[in-house]
Amino acid sequence: MARSRTSSPSPSPQLAEQQRLVEDARRSAHWKRWGPYLSERAWGTVREDYSAAGTPWEYFPHDHARSRAYRWNEDGLAGICDRHQYLCFALALWNGRDSILKERLFGLSGHEGNHGEDVKECYFYLDSTPTHSYMKFLYKYPQSAFPYERLVEENRKRGRRDREFELVDTGIFDERRYFDVFVEYAKATPEDLCIRIQVVNRGPDQAELTLLPTLWCRNIWSWGADMRRPRLVQGEPKEGASVIETTHEYYGMRRLLCDGQPALLFTENETNALRIFGDADGPRYAKDAFHEYVVRGEKQAVNPDQVGTKAAAHYALVLPAGSTKTIRLRFVNHDGIGGGTGADFEEVFHRRIREADEYYGALAPAGLSEDARRVQRQAFAGLLWTKQFYHYDVSRWLKGDAMEAEPPRQRLRGRNADWTHLYNADVVSMPDKWEYPWYAAWDLAFHCIPLALVDPTFAKEQLVLLLREWYMHPNGQIPAYEWSFADVNPPVHAWACWRVYKIEKKRTGVGDRRFLERIFHKLLLNFTWWVNRKDVDGKNIFQGGFLGLDNIGVFDRSAPLPTGGRLEQSDATSWMGMYCLNMMSIALELARENVAYEDVASKFFEHFVYICRAMNNIGGAKIELWDREDGFFYDVLHLPDGETRHLKVRSMVGLIPLFAVETLDSELVDRLPRFKHRMQWFMENRPDFAQHVETKTYDGGVRRFLSIVHRKRLQSVLRYLLDEREFLSPYGIRALSRYHEDHPYVLSIMGHDHRVDYEPAESSTGIFGGNSNWRGPVWFPVNYLLIESLQKFHYFLGDEFKVEYPTGSGRPMTLWQIACELSRRLTHIFLRDRDGLRPVFGGTTLFQRDSDWHDHLLFYEYFHGDNGAGIGASHQCGWTSLVAKLIQQSGE
Structure with missing residues (x-):
């Protein structure tokens, strides 16, 4: 029987705060x-x-x-x-x-x-x-x-x-x-x-x-x-x-x-x-x-x-x-x-x-240092402090109030004019209550991961909230943020729902299946919106726009291209591959108790394989998102005259394909005969697609591996990812390769040069307001997904699969070990080093040396790609609270 969202095992009686959480969830005490x-x-x-x-x-x-x-x-x-x-x-x-x-x-x-x-x-x-x-x-x-x-x-x-x-x-x-x-x-x-x-x-x-x-x-x-x-x-x-x-x-x-x-x-x-x-x-x-x-x-x-x-x-x-x-x-x-x-x-x-x-x-995990405990607790504190009552009735805002002067009529054709259904009057997790005093869909998804450690009920309520009919557009789009609800954020909502479900299940022993089923049906609407609106040619290659990565590209990817034509996006397509796998995993979990979900799980399995195939061959253009010469994924630009070219910017856009990875074990698949039969039929009757599903036996069972980046290409991508002259920073993975510091990418079209340089700190462009930068800094959300993906690759490839870490060092490591090393680099942004300094505070002496300042932490939006100093919104850019989850994982 499905569990209600408020039910959970009784907490230890000595933990009064846990008891208060139970009382609040049951509405017996507010x-x-x-x-x-x-x-x-x-x-x-x-x-x-x-x-x-x-x-x-x-x-x-x-x-x-x-x-x-x-x-x-x-x-x-x-x-x-x-x-x-x-x-x-x-x-x-x-x-x-x-x-x-x-x-x-x-x-x-x-x-x-x-x-x-x-x-x-x-x-x-x-x-x-x-x-x-x-x-x-x-x-x-x-x-x-x-x-x-x-x-x-x-x-x-x-x-x-x-x-x-x-x-x-x-x-x-x-x-x-x-x-x-x-x-x-x-x-x-x-x-x-x-x-x-x-x-x-x-x-x-x-x-x-x-x-x-x-x-x-x-x-x-x-x-x-x-x-x-x-x-x-x-x-x-x-x-x-x-x-x-x-x-x-x-x-x-x-x-x-x-x-x-x-x-x-x-x-x-x-x-x-x-x-x-x-x-x-x-x-x-x-x-x-x-x-x-x-x-x-x-x-x-x-x-x-x-x-x-x-x-x-x-x-x-x-x-x-x-x-x-x-x-x-x-x-x-x-x-x-x-x-x-x-x-x-x-x-x-x-x-x-x-x-x-x-x-x-x-x-806190046993054996954690006092400094790490302090970092984790203040990360949670900032995340919890940045809840905000958010009130916005778009229809009334556009038309104006009866007792006030009528607003200018231009507003009815301006910002958010197509979102008149949206009525928000809720407590919502904000990125930052000063710089971003409005919710952002993909930010909130990451907030819910650390929230699930301390308040899974609130995390689930937040994820459900953005799918409610007074938030989600009737066409299935999830609102992005108030400056333009119609902008497109990466489709990470399903991932967050699945992760929150698993975190709660691990900590309490029981998963909230009612929550999982509620969100699955709404996510089906959103998935359909993506397929209908962002796959222009119907060939499983997607064009999502800026996708939250602000200035990462040569152009503003949310605006019409200055060259005309269209952009086939490596990241948009990969996000959709990840979306397919997330939905498949949720459907398989629900199918354990309801066989009807086996059919839809098969649908997402097949759609994922189609996306894998499409990334290797875009219709009649005969050009892959994968560049065989460089061994890396790039966006592909289609010009009006029919010319097609790779935009060879080595950026997070080419690493996001790593996020689309999942393993299916026989102990799950064998319990779902309809899903197993359809999967086998598909692979037998579509042999050109079956190459995207790798299998191996273990302890008498079969493990099936689904990934956009197969084993051979993984070696090439990891060579860039783990190179300290490229993506690997002392403080995590940069959003843009340091290679572009000496080799800026310049695209000359129609008499204009469009340029991308390595910029490890603030942005030098005004795209999206200029207060975010994806051209070199370290960002926690995508780093967190990279760590998770490396762990998933290791689960299938095992200890036998090793690569140099860092590239060129001659020191082979497993992908699990590398994931742990990346996690350590990220957490050390906040921890004191041997000299008692915290990289997050950069060269600000007052924060580094004064006893009334140095333990008061700020969780910034992103971090300098070379020295780890905090940049951007500082109080508290919610997804950086993922450091609390990384610290938790280090002791589990």
Whole structure:
């Protein structure tokens, strides 16, 4: 009988966090109702853009954010909210010198940064349990005026080949003149949240800090959809505590208890129409009232009646050099706390921290170093902190709101106009809540692999969510990301579903077959979309577009080719081969209990073999994606005049064929006679196709090997892959061969040169915004798949199959050993070396040497191809949390 998605073996009773996960999955206690679901940037996003030309950075810039109400979702500093984002809590800070009250993180827009959007703050996700029963965040706040203008101007002057100018480069942290602001959350119950804020003056002198813990309601009333306006009011003071009180339509009575009886400030979460639009008839009390009150001294900016939709406790702190001040708050739905924030406040924190230590201690492999444990735990923390309430109703966004001016009509033919079915209002795993505060389909698939180690229920829910009818297009396409839902990400969803299923089954002993069956039927729709839309000639060769690899090609592969014609893609075709094998594996698993799935498993087996065949012969063109001269896979360009040529860029495009590999053992196949019969019939009656299925006997059984890259070609591809002058970096596999450092690829067509150089760091091109680079850096998702594929090759080829590692070293190694070596190179990006340095921090002395910085880790989007330094989005590009899975594998 199929298992429900919520059922799983009872956890060890001593692991309280596991018990909370079970309770939440069964809906007997809503431990995940409150969490870090508040975005870190809502301004400059597609959702908030109501311009005619689709220019979100200009339409809603950072300078508007403090004064302008958001339409779709809120943002804040170190914040939390409920899973529907009705009520939000975050910090606001002022050091007495800044021109702006610090209510949110600052960064550059895509046009301001020399490599695209770029956050310019120092903050860290230090800890989180899966249910968010305990969370810890650190923000480093300078004591001097924040250098907003200097950061903008300096980066504006720099070109794409220059490094980015960061906050630490301004010297603002010199002499340790900054505050460490630690924010911790501990849940006494699902509805009782203890909040502890510790401010440390790291500087040599006394310093002042204004601290405003802020509670507010998301604005749902200004747009005409829901006219009910919640209210926050000053409650009856408790012994030693001020009280902000609300009675919410959804949550009922709640109180924020503020220790020390601070003064309370109230305003409305409404746009300051005078400042933004020059409209003097706007609301009297506006969103930016606390900025006006604290920074500009405008006392009349806040509501003296102590009522509104936004409220804050006003703490004015004076901290001697080296001292610490602690602020305690409690957000609760009952009145049984006792005096202040409760006598049990510190005990709640002590208990939750101990339980978090027990939970992650049990998860970490035995014998793991303390440093590796720290890396793994912070990788999980960042992944869990970057959940976000994501709200986007495309139809309403295109048409506009009844109570607002009608948007420009051009929008109805612009961005996402064909996705009017899409209605999102869910907690979703984000790549990065500042730089990428929107989900991306293939990113999320990789997030779910490490998530499955700590919260398989949430991982499965995320994978199901993107296949639901209000996400997936009626034609079967999975939405890519909000800048263009119709763009095409690699089809890795089936792989992620299959891996999550197997991870949970390995850890609990039972697989969730109901989940597997649910997603399989939706994935059939998506697979059909790929076949119908991306196989132009119906010959099993696919053209997926950029496929998430941004600037890896000679051209922008999502745009019409400047030469005309079309591109036959090695990576798109290989991804589809992998998709076939993933679907076949899922169908075979389901066929163990339902013979109907044997037929569809046969279908995917045959389709895979057709793709293998097609990669060797593209129709009448008689040209292979495999280049026999070089012994490598390349894209093939078809020009309008009939000319066909390889685009000889040695890149990840030519390595992705390695991902399409699977082995079928006789103990499985023999249990499925219909599938076995059809497979044998196919190989006997299509002998020219059968060469793509290798067999060998073992212990009386038969093992069948399916791979786009057969044994002979594997040797050639591995020679490039494992060459330190080509793909092999000290920190993993580069996305582009280092060969192109001295041998750039240049394609001259129609009087124009199209060029690809080896660029191990930031991108020098503006393709896809220029804030990602696939021309030399190391990327975790594809490295992870390469490691997995090498393990699969070893499973069939065995210890007898060895290659040089590195190429030219004369040292033969098995593919399993090589997979372990690649894993070690990747994990050592984050681990301290013999000198105590972490490659991820590059040459930044502050991060490498200062004891208050060097253990606070950042998980970047990608990494320098030669020195391992982190590049791109830094907080937290979710798929880099795969390092937690690699660390886990190292001890299993």
